[in-house]
Amino acid sequence: MKRREFLHRTACAAGAAFFHAGVFARHARTLPALSRRFTAADTVTLGKTGIQTSRLAMGTGTVGVGHHSHQTALGINGLSDLLLNGYDRGLRFFDSADSYGSHPHVAEALKHVPREKVTVLTKTWARDAASAHADLDRFRRELGTDQIDICLMHCLTEGDWTERFKGVMDVLSEAKQKGIIRAHGCSCHSIEALRTATKSPWVEVHLVRINPVGAYMDSDPDTVVSVLREMRAAGKGIIGMKILGQGQLRNRQDEALRYALSLNLLDAFTIGAESKAEQEDLIHRIAAT
8 A cells, every 4th residue: 555545544544533622512402302212223224225224333443444443353253243243133234344354354244144134334445447346346255245235435535526536436336237236325534525425416325424522523513414414305325423423422422322313314323332242332322312
């Protein structure tokens, strides 16, 4: 990997920390009553894709960079067991990425569950057509599956990415037509890229950083929420990430989860637990919110 590319990926993993001290308290005081009770295992549909999965996705990429993350540090069997523990509790959404190095771990878990019962999401760093083709072939081998449910372009920062990386978009569109993937979209790491994604009819699924304090987000919460409303109006699938601000809200999880649920804009959200106890506690907190 070239040094410039490595630095860019590291920066994307770290994110831009828009941490506003007073924002969280303001949101925490004004959160509306939830319209209904939620559970992590609720069946949701991602926008207009027709893909149904669990509300909570099991993230595998906490500080995920260089084919490593906190979750992959558990080892193939350790992370596979964690995914299966979630599956046994109704979670049906495996969130992986090439940069996390979590494909082999997901593949091991998939050996023990009906493939059609699980939604597998992964992400490619490809920025040209040839790399995208190669990634799709390799990802399916690594994941041990003929079809990937959702493939996202990972960590887009450029405001003109739909023009600059059209070759990758075309490859993913063709892959969908052939049944290699079921849906395509992107994760964005700048407000400019996020706005461009919202306007693009090609984007079917968005992975969006959102929490009440702006930690590791593309902009302040109010700005991002306004973009989320545009996404929702366009019928796009929306998956929230950085719900706990990459650990900054670890001691205020209930409030952060309530914020995410109260928006009524996220189809699902992904959080990376690092142990079965942490995962089960998270499931309990969502049900109790």
